[in-house]
Amino acid sequence: MPLQRRGPIEGTPAEAAVLTTVFAEQPIARTDIARRIGLSSAAVTRATQPLLDAGCLEYADAGAGDAAQDPTTSRMGRPRRPVRIAVDYTGTFGLKLTHEEVVGVLVDFGGRIRGVEQRPLAGTDVDAAIETVVEIIGALDRRARKLGFTHPADHVGLSVSGDVDHATGRVRYSPFLDWREVDLGARVSKATGKHVVVENDVKALATAEQWFGYARGLDDFALVTIGTGIGSALVVDGALIRGAHSVAGEIGHLPVGDPAVLCRCGGHGCVEAEASTETLIRRCREAAGDPDLTLAEAVERARSGDTAIEQVFVRAGHLIGLAIASLANIIGPAQVIVSGEGLTSYDFIESAIRAAFVEQTFGAAQQTQLHLQPLPLDEWARGAAAVAIEELAFPSRLAAGRRVFGGSHA
Ligand SMILES: [Zn+2]
Incomplete structure (x- = not known):
């Protein structure tokens, strides 16, 4: 059951637009916000005041004296005085769930990680996983109380790979967890008394990138993750694309590989069947004739000149590059961020990705920038927290089916 929201964070569309802009560009003066969102300076000042009063925004020079106390300025303060997110607001x-573990973080209102909890999962049993999730939330909640936020932390984001119904908090199908039709959000909410949202893990990660990361403030970008699975999240005109069935962005199942290779989805030649970590390990073992070779050892051998193993990685990179080029040709993002656990150990896949990308992109899509960045595990969990912040700060926008960065500048 959703809890009563604290504080009038999102009162009007103008307030939401101001808050979004401050998140993306802080610290920022109200005159600059006005320019950015196309409202008058007076309208922005009116929209900013309730956010300052609620305590979710503050003056960036708060230590240097408060303009509200200054009799020479109006109650609204000076519009050139920069404002920023009050990180201790709440x-x-x-929490990110995999079939092996649950990683949870506590983040402040500015998106900084203030606590981390990690527990292994013994199996894919739903009850046991939920118990672990509840334990982690309990531990992080104790940490939050110690930190003493202005308002108690009561929003939780959970992220899971696979087909997730964001609106109902239900996991329809998660292949790695082997879950079907699990009411994850409702069950965790009942056990903790917190407001819980559930999101696909890659979409959650894209949300964190947009709020706090490399894609801060970008309206058109794609995030591609490489690892156990190959996934993507697409942001077009500021809105995260879910599609009619919530599975938009399944780049892993673009058939750019060998049609003879069967994918677990039932399709053939999927990039995920050809370039996932699991496939890479198997092929490296075959190439080396060593059934116990680890991925780290394979990377080491490729680096020291084992061309057979190197070719396994190059081929995977080539196919990933083709898939990303297809994505760029279709949706035309300004940036594609390529990330995932797959990047940390085999960075030399990058040149193969880039070469195939350039080869296959059409016309101006070649100008798409590819940004490759390794991804710490905490970042997945922070993605889930970003979804919770979005839910906390922009509930009505989300209820209307729009992401907060979408078309908010009118
Ligand atoms: Zn497939």
Whole structure:
């Protein structure tokens, strides 16, 4: 059951637009916000005041004296005085579930990680996983109380790979967890008394990138993750694309590989069947004739000149590059961020990705920038927390089916 929201964070569309802009560009003066969102300076000042009063925004020079106390300025303060997010307004919890473990973080209102909890999962049993999730939230909640946020932390974001119904908090199908039709959000909410949202893990990660990361403030970008699975999240005109069935962005199942290779989805030649970590390890073992070779050892051998193993990685990079080029040709993002656990150990895949990308992109899509960045595990959990912050700060916008960065500048 959703809890009563604290504080009038999102009162009007103008307030939401101001808050979004401050998140993306802080610290920022109200005159600059006005220019950015196309409202008058007076309208922005009116929209900013309730956010300052609620305590979710503050003056960036708060230590240097408060303009409200200064009799020479109006109650609204000077519009050139920069404002920023008040990081201690509240905390949110973000947890990422895999079939092996649950990683949870506590983040403040500015998106900084203020606590981390990690527990292994013995199996894919739903009850046991939920118990672990509840334990982690409990531990992070104790941490949040110690930190003393202005408002208690009561929003939780959970992220899971696979087909997730964001609106109902239900996991429809998660292949790695082997879950079907699990009411994850409702069950965790009942056990913790917190407001819980559930999101696909890659979409959650894209949300964190947009709020706090490399894609801060970008309206058109794609995030591609490489690892156990190959996934993507697409942001077009500021809105995260879910599609009619919530599975938009399944780049892993673009058939750019060998049609003879069967994918677990039932399709053939999927890039995920050809370039996932699991496939890479198997092929490296075959190439080396060593059934116990680890991925780290394979990377080491490729680096020291084992061309057979190197070719396994190059081929995977080539196919990933083709898939990303297809994505760029279709949706035309300004940036594609390529990330995932797959990047940390085999960075030399990058040149193969880039070469195939350039080869296959059409016309101006070649100008798409590819940004490759390794991804710490905490970042997945922070993605889930970003979804919770979005839910906390922009509930009505989300209820209307729009992401907060979408078309908010009118
Ligand atoms: Zn497939």
